[in-house]
Amino acid sequence: MFVITADQVASRREGDRAGALIEELAERYADELVLPADQTAGDEIQLVTRSAPTALAIVLDATRFGRWSVGVGVGDIRMPLPDAARKATGSAFIAAREAVGAAKRADGRFALRAAGSAELASRAADVEALVRLVVLLRERRTDHGWEVVELMRAGHQQKEAAAVLDVSAAAVSARLKAAMWRAEEDARPALERLLAELEAESERTAPE
Structure with a gap:
């Protein structure tokens, strides 16, 4: 499982944004969440999913504006599942707690931790x-x-995007190049695969 924990940056200055982010992410990913998105403590939110693509998408959405430190924990969750993420326990939650703490000190405010062996931690x-x-x-x-x-x-196709933005097709192409759109799109499937492999290995090596 993937547990994503996000802690708001500078919440005392900017006010609590947790409710807005929960609503946004729940609208996009509710069908892929094992438990509903939850505000666990103060300005912190937590989401649980089995899906590597969903975990990556949530990370990228939550880190977009630099307002959240985002940690992902990979590991198991104690069954049966409770009705809320804040009531759940397991190694994935412990790993997510460690990850969000590391994310606060990291470039990009992101960190990933996996429960298990030293080899798994290295991966x-x-x-x-x-x-x-x-x-x-x-x-x-x-x-x-x-x-x-x-x-x-x-x-949209590039010509359609140009019409929507009322710019030339060449301008759209230039903006996409500057935005490194293709580099991100090419990286996503590989990252999703690596995350899925990490989660599968964590499941395989989890204690009975």
């Missing part, structure tokens, strides 16, 4: 480094870059 560190590169790439994207990237992710 998690490798995956963490690659995910962080994508997070940092996205941090450099301008508002104009995000406009065109969001249109492309919604399924």
Whole structure:
């Protein structure tokens, strides 16, 4: 399982954004969550999923504006499941707690931890480094870059995006290149596969 824990940055200055993020993520990913998105303590939220693509997508959404430190824990969850994430326990939650603490000190405010052997922890560190590169790439994207990237992710062709934005097709192409859209899109399937392999190995080696 993947447990994603996000802790708001500078909440005392900016107010509590937890409710808004829970609503946003629940709307996008509710069908892929094992338990409903939950506000666990103060300005911290927690989500649980079996899906590597969903875990990666949540990380990228939550880190987009630099307002959250995001930790992902990979491991098991004690069964039967309770009715809320804040009531659940297991090695994935312990790993997520360690990860979000590390994320507060990390570039990109992201960290990944896997419960289990030293070898598994080493593999998690490798995956963490690659995910962080994508997070940092996205941090450099301008508002104009995000406009065109969001249109492309919604399924538009470049000519259609140009018409929506009232710019030339060449301008859309230039914005996509500057936004490093293709680099991110090419990286996502590989990262999803690596996360899925990490989770499968964690399940395989979990104590009975």
